[in-house]
Amino acid sequence: MALDAALVKAFTPTGVLRASINLGNPILAKAGPPGGDPTGVSVDLARAFAGRLGVPVEFVVFDTAGKSVQAVSDDKADIGFFAIDPLRGASIAFTAAYVLIEGCYLVRDSSPITRNEEVDKAGVTVTVGLGSAYDLYLSRELQHASIVRAPSSPTVVETFVAQNIDVAAGVKQQLELDAKKHTGLRLLPGRFMVIQQAMGTPKTRGEVAAKALHLFVEEMKATGFVAGALVEHKIEGASVAPAT
Known part of the structure; x- marks a missing residue:
């Protein structure tokens, strides 16, 4: 070149x-x-x-x-x-x-949500990193669930736990890493975006x-x-x- x-x-x-x-x-x-x-x-x-x-x-x-x-x-x-x-x-x-890179959802073990398709429902709140790729994507795609924006991607799980939010969304590896700092959390199978x-x-x-x-x-x-x-x-x- x-x-x-x-x-x-x-x-x-x-x-x-x-x-x-x-x-x-x-x-x-x-x-x-x-x-x-x-x-x-x-x-x-x-x-x-x-x-x-x-x-x-x-x-x-x-x-x-x-x-x-x-x-x-x-x-x-x-x-x-x-x-x-x-x-x-x-x-x-x-x-x-x-x-x-895969974008995935994280929930609590006690959550009734078991599939990605169950996230976009009235009454469900999803936290994302402000201005991230999945913030932009979910802001367009989610029709019923509401969004709470964490200050950054690395603070998504912290916000999810502190505010008792239903779902955390983010890069799979970041969610896996942050989830290890807490108990009772699980990733939903599959991915909601690439x-x-x-x-x-x-x-x-x-x-x-x-x-x-x-x-x-x-x-x-x-x-x-x-x-x-x-x-x-x-x-x-x-x-x-x-x-x-």
Whole structure:
């Protein structure tokens, strides 16, 4: 993938590739040591793309997906790593997905709810992480259940327990991890959505830049880079998205 000077400038108007990183999804990124850079699959991809451009990388780190998305939408970051969603697509040009993640429901053992299809009923309350992919999705899809928004994805189970909410929704691995801190909780079988994690850049950077980023992601999938990063960071429950 050839990147000429004009394309490098489109991605890095400040001379540095500013990568928006969301720490609210532990599958893709985690905080690094004090004063150090974050780690994870998305961080590895950002470094690789900066290397392709021949520029330094700067990580702009956030605790929620919503803040991370906003940074790219506002041209305060040059690339980001998000779940594909039409609402976000108004200002961000997405690549195809590089990783697929399951969105699941968590309930108490005593809950009468046993299937995903039973969640969307009058009187049922679901808690989600504010601005997350599953917040956007369920805000469109749920017709009868009500939604309570936790401050971030990592605080969903905490909010679910503290406020005695009926259902917690989120990334399967995050729910499993948080559920271990409590007793009497269970995941519903299956999933309510597949979260397509992609790279994105502001649409203001132009169609040529968007195409170049898409080709980069496809190359990283085809060469095994993404699969290798998942293994290196010991990520389970996520899979490399198919080629497009």
